[in-house]
Amino acid sequence: MTAHDPQQAARPNTPTTTYLYDNYDTAFVRERVAEFREQVRRRLEGATTEEEFRPFRLMNGLYLQLHAYMLRVAIPYGTLTARQMRSLADIADKWDKGYGHFTTRQNLQFNWPKLVDVPDILEALAEVEMHAIQTSGNCIRNVTADHFSGVAADEYEDPRPTAEFLRQWSSLHSEFSFLPRKFKIAVSGAAQDRAAVKVHDIGLRVVAGPGGEPGYEVYVGGGLGRSPFVGKVVREFLPREDLLAYLEAILRVYNRFGRRDNKYKARIKILVHETGLDQIRAEVEAEFAAMDRTPFAHDAEEFARIAAFFAPPPYETLPAQSEALQSAKRENPAFAAFAEVNVSAHKIDGYAIVTVSLKPTGGIPGDATSAQMRVLADASEKFGFGELRVSHEQNIVLPHVKKDDLFALWRMLDAAGLATANVGLLTDIISCPGLDYCSLATARSIPIAQAISRRFKDEERQREIGRLGIKISGCINACGHHHVGAIGVLGLEKKGQESYQITLGGDPSLSASVGELLGPGVGADQVADVIEHIVDFYLSERQGEERFIDTWRRLGHARFKDVLRREGENGADI
Numbered sequence: 001m002t003a004h005d006p007q008q009a010a011r012p013n014t015p016t017t018t019y020l021y022d023n024y025d026t027a028f029v030r031e032r033v034a035e036f037r038e039q040v041r042r043r044l045e046g047a048t049t050e051e052e053f054r055p056f057r058l059m060n061g062l063y064l065q066l067h068a069y070m071l072r073v074a075i076p077y078g079t080l081t082a083r084q085m086r087s088l089a090d091i092a093d094k095w096d097k098g099y100g101h102f103t104t105r106q107n108l109q110f111n112w113p114k115l116v117d118v119p120d121i122l123e124a125l126a127e128v129e130m131h132a133i134q135t136s137g138n139c140i141r142n143v144t145a146d147h148f149s150g151v152a153a154d155e156y157e158d159p160r161p162t163a164e165f166l167r168q169w170s171s172l173h174s175e176f177s178f179l180p181r182k183f184k185i186a187v188s189g190a191a192q193d194r195a196a197v198k199v200h201d202i203g204l205r206v207v208a209g210p211g212g213e214p215g216y217e218v219y220v221g222g223g224l225g226r227s228p229f230v231g232k233v234v235r236e237f238l239p240r241e242d243l244l245a246y247l248e249a250i251l252r253v254y255n256r257f258g259r260r261d262n263k264y265k266a267r268i269k270i271l272v273h274e275t276g277l278d279q280i281r282a283e284v285e286a287e288f289a290a291m292d293r294t295p296f297a298h299d300a301e302e303f304a305r306i307a308a309f310f311a312p313p314p315y316e317t318l319p320a321q322s323e324a325l326q327s328a329k330r331e332n333p334a335f336a337a338f339a340e341v342n343v344s345a346h347k348i349d350g351y352a353i354v355t356v357s358l359k360p361t362g363g364i365p366g367d368a369t370s371a372q373m374r375v376l377a378d379a380s381e382k383f384g385f386g387e388l389r390v391s392h393e394q395n396i397v398l399p400h401v402k403k404d405d406l407f408a409l410w411r412m413l414d415a416a417g418l419a420t421a422n423v424g425l426l427t428d429i430i431s432c433p434g435l436d437y438c439s440l441a442t443a444r445s446i447p448i449a450q451a452i453s454r455r456f457k458d459e460e461r462q463r464e465i466g467r468l469g470i471k472i473s474g475c476i477n478a479c480g481h482h483h484v485g486a487i488g489v490l491g492l493e494k495k496g497q498e499s500y501q502i503t504l505g506g507d508p509s510l511s512a513s514v515g516e517l518l519g520p521g522v523g524a525d526q527v528a529d530v531i532e533h534i535v536d537f538y539l540s541e542r543q544g545e546e547r548f549i550d551t552w553r554r555l556g557h558a559r560f561k562d563v564l565r566r567e568g569e570n571g572a573d574i
């Protein structure tokens, strides 16, 4: 393969707001598909065992779940074009069961592919510049970013060029393809952290340096799983030109000292915790100072080449306020609720960011049917320059909608069952697949999410309760992020019965914290009741507009525990 071609990469006649493959990228992905086709053929012919095949499939995002294979497709930094979304819908129809599952790390999972079809699926993905490389295995996984990148009113710099730069650096990086464990990186560039940077192996925040130049605040050692840790600052300000070299230094230290003797202690969070931040920092800085910097000599040009792709779309000059929006809100209360809850401030006057909830009442969080994917693709073309985003809360974002068009968009979404007005509210639940799909699960999680969603389906009540994140995992591996849920639910098995532990006070943002246990586990049919008691207590105690997490922090965990104990003593069914 040749290297990236800057001439071709410029593609002057192709308007773009995201990265486009050049010949190098295209050849790279195609070669991988051809290689995997051969590996699948050998497996199907019985020339390799499942055990021998395992590392090959994991290099290509193919898992074996409880009932079938699962293919995890990367959506780098959560950005999708309408064409890509349509292709995902076509794949779901042709080779899966007509739906896809958007995950917490900006991936899409197909839950029912047949092994024989996977090379064709990968080929179809390659057609639209997508792949499943490094969405599993002990390597650097899909690099995620703020889903409001490039458009958020509170943004300092679009983090996607950084994420793409890291994606290219980390793809098949020979030194880091067999790390002690998987490695996750997230990037954010705004005042508010929407990428959960503090619960990643490395979290990056684009910040201004002493002279106003962009660089990074670098966090290391965050993560969820069995032992949750909040990431710590390893470097307060890293100049941009040092980014790759410094990350190489961190990964080399991890590769050398990370524990390979015990897979539950192999993540970098354990290394940071056991060794201590100061010692890790000293190791990283020593490696960084000693390393040969010649391979990084062209980093600045390469960053500039990539950044040029992320140009803003051709916005119109519009007034900040929209009369059409105001009058539609007055006339239609359901739309007014949607506009209040699912619409966020855009950095350009007259535009708004719309988050489409994939959490309808009683639905499976993060699932979208192929028909809904096509509606979303159409909506993005009609109202938003053909661009979509996937959020780590498992929702879809239309990042550039004219305020004047919001009502028409809402009607289109509503007709497709995509206008649930609950973004950030109680029923915007993150849930892992749990016992319905996952071979490691100790309890179900999707039905718990559905029961909570039905119990709190009244949108007016949800708006009254305000921002409150519920997150559910079906075992201690914590894929459903329950540790950082304001209310977290962890499904375990106790004497052959499902038992759910509830935690309070988790927070994935810059004020990150891990939730605290409320008490003994409860049965599946009691989870919604317990949540109801907690919420009622919060409503009775909150001051003004105080969020749940702030009331919990002010009152302290013990007060919430007390409430539950008293309710139990009074014979409440909890």
Ligand code: HEM
Binding pocket: 063, 064, 065, 072, 103, 104, 105, 106, 107, 184, 199, 223, 224, 225, 226, 432, 433, 437, 438, 439, 440, 477, 478, 479, 480, 481
């Ligand atoms: C068959 C087994 C498994 C299935 C089906 C599964 C499924 C998932 C899903 C759907 C996600 C959402 C994110 C994404 O798609 O990128 C996820 C993330 C995650 N998984 Fe799993 N998982 C499995 C095994 C494990 C194991 C063995 C561990 C840990 C030992 C683990 C730890 C995590 C963590 C910690 C996250 C998200 C939090 C983070 O980013 O650190 N998973 N998993």
Ligand code: SF4
Binding pocket: 432, 433, 434, 435, 438, 439, 440, 441, 442, 473, 474, 475, 476, 477, 478, 479, 480
């Ligand atoms: S948390 Fe457990 S049950 Fe849920 S997906 Fe992860 S491994 Fe499976």
